Amino acid sequence: MLLEVRDLHVEFRTRDGVAHAVNGVGCHVDAGRTLAVLGESGSGKSVTAQAVMGILDTPPGRITGGQILFQGRDLLTLKGEERRRVRGSAMAMIFQDALSALNPVMTVGDQLGEMFVVHRGMSKKAARAKAVGLMDRVRIPAAAQRARDYPHQFSGGMRQRVMIAMALALEPALVIADEPTTALDVTVQAQIMDLLAELRREYRMGLILITHDLGVVADVADRIAVMYAGRIVESAPVHDLYKAPAHPYTRGLLDSVPRLDQKGRELYAIKGLPPNLTRIPSGCSFHPRCPMARDMCRTEVPPLYEVSDERGSACHFWRECLHG
Ligand code: SF4
Ligand code: MG
Numbered sequence: 001m002l003l004e005v006r007d008l009h010v011e012f013r014t015r016d017g018v019a020h021a022v023n024g025v026g027c028h029v030d031a032g033r034t035l036a037v038l039g040e041s042g043s044g045k046s047v048t049a050q051a052v053m054g055i056l057d058t059p060p061g062r063i064t065g066g067q068i069l070f071q072g073r074d075l076l077t078l079k080g081e082e083r084r085r086v087r088g089s090a091m092a093m094i095f096q097d098a099l100s101a102l103n104p105v106m107t108v109g110d111q112l113g114e115m116f117v118v119h120r121g122m123s124k125k126a127a128r129a130k131a132v133g134l135m136d137r138v139r140i141p142a143a144a145q146r147a148r149d150y151p152h153q154f155s156g157g158m159r160q161r162v163m164i165a166m167a168l169a170l171e172p173a174l175v176i177a178d179e180p181t182t183a184l185d186v187t188v189q190a191q192i193m194d195l196l197a198e199l200r201r202e203y204r205m206g207l208i209l210i211t212h213d214l215g216v217v218a219d220v221a222d223r224i225a226v227m228y229a230g231r232i233v234e235s236a237p238v239h240d241l242y243k244a245p246a247h248p249y250t251r252g253l254l255d256s257v258p259r260l261d262q263k264g265r266e267l268y269a270i271k272g273l274p275p276n277l278t279r280i281p282s283g284c285s286f287h288p289r290c291p292m293a294r295d296m297c298r299t300e301v302p303p304l305y306e307v308s309d310e311r312g313s314a315c316h317f318w319r320e321c322l323h324g
Contacts, residue, residue: 008066019277023230036217039227092167109147157188229285246313
């Protein structure tokens with residue numbers, strides 16, 4: 001197993017009190033596989049990724065429990081230097097906003113080249129050639145020329161390709177992409193997703209794809225973990241989940257995505273809003289919004305029930321949901 005997160009807890013200090021952003025998350029990713037982490041904003045998906053990458057804003061964010069096992073070693077117990085080395089080259093992150101993630105006053109070729117100079121000890125000339133090769137690999141047309149341009153001179157889609165090239169430069173074992181296509185138009189989104197899927201296969205890397213959009217993950221993910229209020233509420237192979245969700249929240253998300261095979265169907269919207277993380281509802285945190293809620297849901301926190309070997313649901317009534 002490439003990455004295994006066990007019982008992770010992250011808290012934030014806010015003016016309203018302590019926000020429980022991540023409350024016992026467990027998930028895993030194998031080499032060459034894609035895990036999609038799905039949830040509304042504020043569900044804890046980005047915070048989980050930041051904890052794995054070691055880029056939580058501390059303070060106010062703090063890991064208060066759990067393990068992050070990467071290639072068998074717990075990143076949370078590794079000493080500073082070693083931890084930095086693992087995270088510096090074996091893991092990489094792709095952000096939603098490439099423009100603010102890239103250095104605005106450095107050409108794209110120089111930024112990419114610098115990775116090889118700093119981490120691989122290459123000469124400037126060799127690093128430049130590698131940079132151009134990589135830009136070509138992510139299908140940036142006229143790569144040698146474009147290497148001399150600055151980030152703002154690229155379109156949104158091309159800039160996201162530059163980010164992907166940066167992430168892949170050191171051939172990491174794990175890439176985390178946080179809403180990599182949210183800012184792009186639909187056609188470009190699909191191209192970027194296809195590129196990511198292709199590179200993931202070629203490099204045999206593990207990919208964690210964080211998104212609020214169930215529509216973008218169907219074709220590229222192997223597994224999906226659905227997050228709500230800092231917990232994973234359903235975890236399943238992607239096709240099983242699409243066929244029959246085992247959690248009412250997943251069902252709501254699925255029913256709110258337009259589907260080609262169900263033209264003319266009315267789109268559903270989950271009522272209400274995600275909870276304030278300083279005041280997470282008692283029992284099942286989804287109960288105020290759940291169309292299936294009943295009394296016990298208000299008092300008893302559902303564990304992640306085993307639906308099958310490969311599948312879990314944190315709903316007391318997952319059987320009804322699955323077969324309903
Ligand atoms: Fe709904 Fe109850 Fe299941 Fe929570 S435990 S998702 S409130 S039915
Ligand atoms: Mg986010």
